[in-house]
Amino acid sequence: MVFYLFVFGSSPATAAAIAGRSLGREEYREEIMKRYRRPRAKTGQLKAQWGKLPHEAPDLCFAWGDGIPSCDVALLQSFLSQKYVKPGTFEFGLSFLEELEKRGYDIKTLKFSILKKGT
Numbered sequence: 001m002v003f004y005l006f007v008f009g010s011s012p013a014t015a016a017a018i019a020g021r022s023l024g025r026e027e028y029r030e031e032i033m034k035r036y037r038r039p040r041a042k043t044g045q046l047k048a049q050w051g052k053l054p055h056e057a058p059d060l061c062f063a064w065g066d067g068i069p070s071c072d073v074a075l076l077q078s079f080l081s082q083k084y085v086k087p088g089t090f091e092f093g094l095s096f097l098e099e100l101e102k103r104g105y106d107i108k109t110l111k112f113s114i115l116k117k118g119t
Helices: 012-019 025-035 070-081 096-102
Strands: 003-006 045-051 059-064 111-115
Touching: 045 070, 059 070, 070 096
Parallel strands: none
Antiparallel strands: 003 059, 045 059, 045 111
């Protein structure tokens, strides 16, 4: 059995920007179905990558296979997307993903995969 977690939220406008042009509703659906697929994880594997779940816009998705506890998925998700308090202040800093975007990286190309020992 494989589980999926959908994180963040994208709009059709974001998807159109990904495609590089303005899209109608049907074109939007066709373009999304062509470009992104739901990530799949093997037994003992934890994955994070840009993908698309059914009836959702493309976004960062997490997938994990049998033998991976949900707390490990939560750890990866919080590391990538949680904002942290800046040391010595009460202000929130950028999340890891926001920091990568600020530095000019395209998070749509982010892929993370790790296997549990002994699988």
